[in-house]
Each structure stands twice: as structure tokens, then as C-alpha cells.
Amino acid sequence: MHIVDGILSPPVLLVGSGLTLLGVAKGLRALDAEQTPKAALLCALLFVASLVHVPVGPSSAHLMLLGLAGLLLGWVVFPVLLIVLTLQALLFGFGGITSLGVNTLNMAVPALLAARLCGGDALCATTPRGAVVRGALAGGGAILLAACLVALSLGLSGGEFWLAGQLAVVANLPVILLEGALTAAAVLLLHRVQPSALVLRLH
Amino acid sequence: MSRGERGQGALWSGLAPVRPDAPLLALDARLRILALGAFALVAVGLGHWPPLLATLLLASALALAAALPLRATLKALLVLDGFMLAALLLLPFTLPGTPLFTLFGLPASVEGLHRALLIALKANAVLLAALALVGSLETVALGHALHHLRLPDKLVQLFLFSVRYLDLIQREYARLRLAMRARAFVPRSNLHTWRSYGYLFGMLLVRALARAERIQAAMRCRGFDGHYHHFRHPPAGAHDLQFALLFGATLGALLAWELLV
Known part of the structure; x- marks a missing residue:
């Protein structure tokens, strides 16, 4: 889902980076200084998760946990994902430097939307079955939306990239199942063990 | 997770340089971050073969100057190329133009192939420069430099x-x-x-x-009030200034070349 340097057109890069800048600013304002360790631990967790490969069909996929990130971080997901992607680019060469803003946007927006639609107090108050459904929707939906945003960024950069973008969505369909099931289980566990974590207030 | 099992340090400090006394490693961290930003913008902005090849050469020179470990660096580049392989392989078929060859009845265009190679050049050059300039920094040093860059x-x-x-x-x-x-x-x-x-x-x-x-x-x-002490950075020295001038001039020359080709 990372877009490398040299593909995106200048308007897409500018708009994407600008929106990410706004999101990061909003996320940092939402983050209370005392809560920094909590956000940082979740940031480290997302980075470690991104190195874990889980079998899907004949192949395997690395985890992204976007839905979970959104549920637990809210707007803070913007600065956190920016850091995760920066570290990935600098340590392993995943993604690009100029495309950092667009890549962050493509992943943070779905995470945020998943949290808005499936998370919050309602998730905390629901039955275990409800928690599974909401978790699955947040986890799978975030990946689907992220893949669509990647396709959109590619397509807007040039008509010749539409096909690659569509392929990216198709290639991620099994990952949607994986992340949906995985997030549902994780949310169910949190719902049972520590429901307060699901309405995590970082401010 | 085989990567994590390599042990502590290997994973979180980027590519450890082979020689700690490599010339690029003595440069101010702030300068290295700014240099990478400028390099990435210039490389992505180029559209012609010769200056792009020159940026790749420049990035290789940076990698040598930072004494990056050869195998780990090549591995990172391979990962990058794996990432974009699908998108690039499609380009000759999706970008209309002079047909080069046909595959299963689909014409592949010269323009598409050309474009795909340009993108591959850019992405590899930027990544190589990123690993050399900033990836070779210790992550903590990077954090302190970001602080001094007023983030x-x-x-x-x-x-x-x-x-x-x-x-x-x-x-x-x-x-x-x-x-x-x-x-x-x-x-x-x-x-x-x-x-x-x-x-x-x-x-x-x-x-x-x-x-x-x-x-x-x-x-x-302990009375944390939202602030931490940051290492004091020495003011940039003469060799930092020399590097900045030389690097800036090189990037300027590359841009001029691009406009002239």
C-alpha cells in the first residue's frame, strides 16, 4: 500500500501533504503531553505489527492494524502513522520520501473513519457479539478504504496508473478478510478484559 | 519474524555504517535531513535520462561516503523494487504510444517502458540517498535534529x-x-x-x-511538564558549510541540465 517516489503527480503530492499536515496538527493538539507514552507505545506496536507476516491464501500479508489504530488513537493516528511510515522508509526503504504525506493520508483517513463509525462509547457499551461485528467492520473497512485511496492517488496522478490502482484494490481483498477477523478478535479481547481502552481518551 | 531475531540494535538503528569514521557521518544531522529533502524534490522533479542517471550516481556517492553496508543496502533497494514492480510492469501496456512488442495481443509502448524506467530510477536514487543521509543517523540523533529543525x-x-x-x-x-x-x-x-x-x-x-x-x-x-532536555548541537562547522555549498551547487547543476536537455 506504500506508494514510492516518482509516481505521484505534483498536485496529488501537494494536496496530500497539505491535508496530512492539517491532520498531524489536529492530532498533536488532541494529544495531551502526559499521554505521549501511551501514543508512543501504540506507535511502536503498529511498527512491530507491520513487520509481522500472516499467511493469507497461498501468500502472506504484513499486518497494518489500521482499524485498531483508529479505534485507540482517534486523530492522534495522523502523527503516529507519519512516524511509523517515516521509520519504515528510513530503516527499510518501504515507501518514499516525497510521498510520505500522501501515504500517511491514505492510511490515517480510513483509520479515523473506522473509529468514527464503529468505535467510541457505543463500542464500549455493546454486547460481545456487537464488539466482534464492529471490530470486523473497522478492521476490514479501513483496509478497503485505504486500498481505494491508494488507487485514487495513483489514478489522479495519471490515467495510465488506473489499472495498477485497481489491481492494488483487488490484491488487498484477502487482506481485508485477514484484518477484519484479526481486528474483531483483538477488539473482543479488549472489550472483555479492558473496555475502558476502547474509549481511550488521549486528551 | 526473522528480522527481529537478529537481535537488538540491528533493527532500530537503520543501516549501521561499516566504518564509523566515514566522511558523511561527521556532518551535522540537521544538514543531512535538509539535504535529503532537497535531493528528493530535485530527483522527483527531473524528467530526462541523463540528469536522472547523474542523481543515481550522486546517491551512490553519498552511500559510499556514508560507508553503508553493501548487502543490507542492496536488500533495501530490492524490497523497494519489489514494491513497485507490478505498477511498473503495467505501464508499457497502459500508456499509449509507439508499440514496442505485443504480449497476448496487448501492445507495449516505448513511452510506457521509458516512463517505468524513469520512475524506477527516481525511486532508487531517493531511497539510496535517504539511507545514506538520514538512515545512517542514530534514531535518537534524528529525533534531536528534528527538534532543532523546529518541528x-x-x-x-x-x-x-x-x-x-x-x-x-x-x-x-x-x-x-x-x-x-x-x-x-x-x-x-x-x-x-x-x-x-x-x-x-x-x-x-x-x-x-x-x-x-x-x-x-x-x-x-518526576514533575514532567511536557518538555525534555535535548542534546545541544554544536553550531554547524566549516565542513558542513562546504558540503552544503557543494551539494547545493550539484543539485542546481542537475536542475539546469534538466532544463537544457
Whole structure:
């Protein structure tokens, strides 16, 4: 889902980076200084998760946990994902430097939307079955939306990239199942063990 | 997770330079970050063969000057190329133009191939420069440099804390994963595996949140007021200025070349 340097057109890069800048600013304002360790631990967790490969069909996929990130971080997901992607680019060469803003946007927006639609107090108050459904929707939906945003960024950069973008969505369909099931289980566990974590207030 | 098992340090400090006395490593961290930004913008903005090849050469020179380990660097580049292979292979078929050859009745255009190679050049050049200029920095030094570049305090702190916890979370993950292996868990492509990984990360979260509470209590008890002391950076020296001028002139020359071709 990372877009490398040299593909995106200048308007897409500018708009994407600008929106990410706004999101990061909003996320940092939402983050209370005392809560920094909590956000940082979740940031480290997302980075470690991104190195874990889980079998899907004949192949395997690395985890992204976007839905979970959104549920637990809210707007803070913007600065956190920016850091995760920066570290990935600098340590392993995943993604690009100029495309950092667009890549962050493509992943943070779905995470945020998943949290808005499936998370919050309602998730905390629901039955275990409800928690599974909401978790699955947040986890799978975030990946689907992220893949669509990647396709959109590619397509807007040039008509010749539409096909690659569509392929990216198709290639991620099994990952949607994986992340949906995985997030549902994780949310169910949190719902049972520590429901307060699901309405995590970082401010 | 074979990467994590290489042990501490290898994973979180980027590519450790082969020689600690390599010339590029003596440069000011702030300068290296700014240089990478300028390099990336110029490389992405170029559209012709000769100047792009020159940027790749420049990036290779930077990698040599930073004494990057050859194998690890090549591996990172291979990963990058794997990432974009699909998108680039499609380009000759999706970009209309002079047909070069046909595959299953689909014409591949010269223009598409040309474009795909240009993108590959740009992406590799930028990544190589990133690994050489900033990837060779210690992550903590990078955080302090970002502070001195006037990035928001909260962002820099979030970065430094995250880097600090990477190893911790990694060990916690390895421990939980080992416990699963002790119970004969073998990952396969099925719901049981996905659910088990879900519980694994749920548990990791519970532990991380508990740890966050403890850290918060410890910080509160020490009167943390949202600020940390940062290392003082020496003012940029003469060799930093020389590098800045030389690098800036080279990038300027590349841009001029691009306009003239």
C-alpha cells in the first residue's frame, strides 16, 4: 500500500501533504503531553505489527492494524502513522520520501473513519457479539478504504496508473478478510478484559 | 519474524555504517535531513535520462561516503523494487504510444517502458540517498535534529518515545509468540490463525496500555511538564558549510541540465 517516489503527480503530492499536515496538527493538539507514552507505545506496536507476516491464501500479508489504530488513537493516528511510515522508509526503504504525506493520508483517513463509525462509547457499551461485528467492520473497512485511496492517488496522478490502482484494490481483498477477523478478535479481547481502552481518551 | 531475531540494535538503528569514521557521518544531522529533502524534490522533479542517471550516481556517492553496508543496502533497494514492480510492469501496456512488442495481443509502448524506467530510477536514487543521509543517523540523533529543525515538541517527543519502545514491544511480541509456539501453534491461512493473531495483538495492547499507565505515573512523579532536555548541537562547522555549498551547487547543476536537455 506504500506508494514510492516518482509516481505521484505534483498536485496529488501537494494536496496530500497539505491535508496530512492539517491532520498531524489536529492530532498533536488532541494529544495531551502526559499521554505521549501511551501514543508512543501504540506507535511502536503498529511498527512491530507491520513487520509481522500472516499467511493469507497461498501468500502472506504484513499486518497494518489500521482499524485498531483508529479505534485507540482517534486523530492522534495522523502523527503516529507519519512516524511509523517515516521509520519504515528510513530503516527499510518501504515507501518514499516525497510521498510520505500522501501515504500517511491514505492510511490515517480510513483509520479515523473506522473509529468514527464503529468505535467510541457505543463500542464500549455493546454486547460481545456487537464488539466482534464492529471490530470486523473497522478492521476490514479501513483496509478497503485505504486500498481505494491508494488507487485514487495513483489514478489522479495519471490515467495510465488506473489499472495498477485497481489491481492494488483487488490484491488487498484477502487482506481485508485477514484484518477484519484479526481486528474483531483483538477488539473482543479488549472489550472483555479492558473496555475502558476502547474509549481511550488521549486528551 | 526473522528480522527481529537478529537481535537488538540491528533493527532500530537503520543501516549501521561499516566504518564509523566515514566522511558523511561527521556532518551535522540537521544538514543531512535538509539535504535529503532537497535531493528528493530535485530527483522527483527531473524528467530526462541523463540528469536522472547523474542523481543515481550522486546517491551512490553519498552511500559510499556514508560507508553503508553493501548487502543490507542492496536488500533495501530490492524490497523497494519489489514494491513497485507490478505498477511498473503495467505501464508499457497502459500508456499509449509507439508499440514496442505485443504480449497476448496487448501492445507495449516505448513511452510506457521509458516512463517505468524513469520512475524506477527516481525511486532508487531517493531511497539510496535517504539511507545514506538520514538512515545512517542514530534514531535518537534524528529525533534531536528534528527538534532543532523546529518541528513541534510533541511530535519530536512522540518520535523519541516510539523509538524507545520499539525494542520493548518487539520483545513482548516475541515472548507471546513463543508461548503460542510452545502450544504447537503453526500459522496457516485460516480463521483460527487470524483470530489467534488478533488475541495476540489484543494482549499486546493490554500490556502496552498497562505499561503506559506506569510510565505516566513515573513521569508525573518526576514533575514532567511536557518538555525534555535535548542534546545541544554544536553550531554547524566549516565542513558542513562546504558540503552544503557543494551539494547545493550539484543539485542546481542537475536542475539546469534538466532544463537544457
